[in-house]
Amino acid sequence: MEICGAYNHGGPDADGVPLHDFSTNANAAGPCPAVLHRLQQLVPDTYPDPAYASLRAQLARWHDVTPARIVMGASASELIMRLTAASLPDLASVWVPRHAYGDYRRAADAWGLMAEAWEAEDRRHVSQVFAAGSSSSTPGRRSRLVWITWPASPQGDMPPALARLAEALTPEDVAVLDMAYAPLRLDAEACSRAPEGENALPEALAVRACRLFSPNKALGLTGVRGAYLVLPDTPALADLPARLARLAPSWPLGAHGQAMLEAWMEPGVQQWLAESRKTLQGWKATLEAGLLQRGWQLMPSMASFCCARPPVPLPELPGWLAGLRTQGIKLRDAGSFGLPGWVRLGVRTPASQQALWQALDSTTNPRTS
Numbered sequence: 001m002e003i004c005g006a007y008n009h010g011g012p013d014a015d016g017v018p019l020h021d022f023s024t025n026a027n028a029a030g031p032c033p034a035v036l037h038r039l040q041q042l043v044p045d046t047y048p049d050p051a052y053a054s055l056r057a058q059l060a061r062w063h064d065v066t067p068a069r070i071v072m073g074a075s076a077s078e079l080i081m082r083l084t085a086a087s088l089p090d091l092a093s094v095w096v097p098r099h100a101y102g103d104y105r106r107a108a109d110a111w112g113l114m115a116e117a118w119e120a121e122d123r124r125h126v127s128q129v130f131a132a133g134s135s136s137s138t139p140g141r142r143s144r145l146v147w148i149t150w151p152a153s154p155q156g157d158m159p160p161a162l163a164r165l166a167e168a169l170t171p172e173d174v175a176v177l178d179m180a181y182a183p184l185r186l187d188a189e190a191c192s193r194a195p196e197g198e199n200a201l202p203e204a205l206a207v208r209a210c211r212l213f214s215p216n217k218a219l220g221l222t223g224v225r226g227a228y229l230v231l232p233d234t235p236a237l238a239d240l241p242a243r244l245a246r247l248a249p250s251w252p253l254g255a256h257g258q259a260m261l262e263a264w265m266e267p268g269v270q271q272w273l274a275e276s277r278k279t280l281q282g283w284k285a286t287l288e289a290g291l292l293q294r295g296w297q298l299m300p301s302m303a304s305f306c307c308a309r310p311p312v313p314l315p316e317l318p319g320w321l322a323g324l325r326t327q328g329i330k331l332r333d334a335g336s337f338g339l340p341g342w343v344r345l346g347v348r349t350p351a352s353q354q355a356l357w358q359a360l361d362s363t364t365n366p367r368t369s
Helices: 033-041 053-063 076-086 103-110 126-132 162-168 188-192 195-200 240-247 255-264 267-293 314-326 350-361
Strands: 070-073 091-097 115-118 143-149 174-178 210-213 227-230 305-309 343-346
Touching (some): 033 267, 053 255, 070 076, 070 240, 076 103, 076 240, 267 305
Parallel strands (some): 091 115, 143 174
């Protein structure tokens, strides 16, 4: 029996851990040595503080908010599920980027909610896009839950219509910026910004959107789960912290996740991250050049991953990817993101890239055979 169904993920699979795993977006320069050392020295023989008071106070200072606006979670996926549930019972519909992580839609499905797709590149004003989908909203309910990726996955770009989207939101709407990949932006602006890229947000969104953070990817420690929300200080959402608290399990964050988030804010860890971005910039340039040289199409990306289309006919793509997997190389099929024929590749080390080139160059191009 298939448990996960259509909810596909990158990373290890039934065949184990890939030798050269391009299917995840974890920082390939990691794991961060300082954080890894802290985790290795940890003796998890006691429960964490169930209120996470000290950690929430630290995160609040880092983001310049009050501790009441910090919500701890077991993972980004857990907070996606919990935030969707907390937005009931007034929630009329859920809006997700057309190409995005499947758990946004999965959470809506779990509560029997209609999930509508919005697309930043749509030439219509975003408010018109929302209005066009209102006929499928649940009658008698007035609010919308709007998910926004910053930057987007799998494309790795920045949604260009964020300011217009903010203008289209009503006071009852709940907007959420998923900033999992904000620390892995590789553009020039990323080197001179506030924590998590918050000074690049349109002001209208910065003051009213929930922000979701999951630093394990940036630290190269995806096996350690932990995430948090920074809630907006808006009257319409004043009761959201209480609703989220009522839905939380006891101790949603374990000792290792707590230690990771505590280390995340340390200056030395942030300095390591800044240096790793410079390394990733060089590795990404080599990866994209090699793909273009071999006839692949690339989408513009400013993140530590890219979306690319190999010169492989769509019907043959699953078998072709499976063939690479037998050679220890895993790419992420972007069909589950709504991009059939495309794959997502995380930036990987020169050694892994060399393995990829050898595998690609030894495989006959299906279009020329």
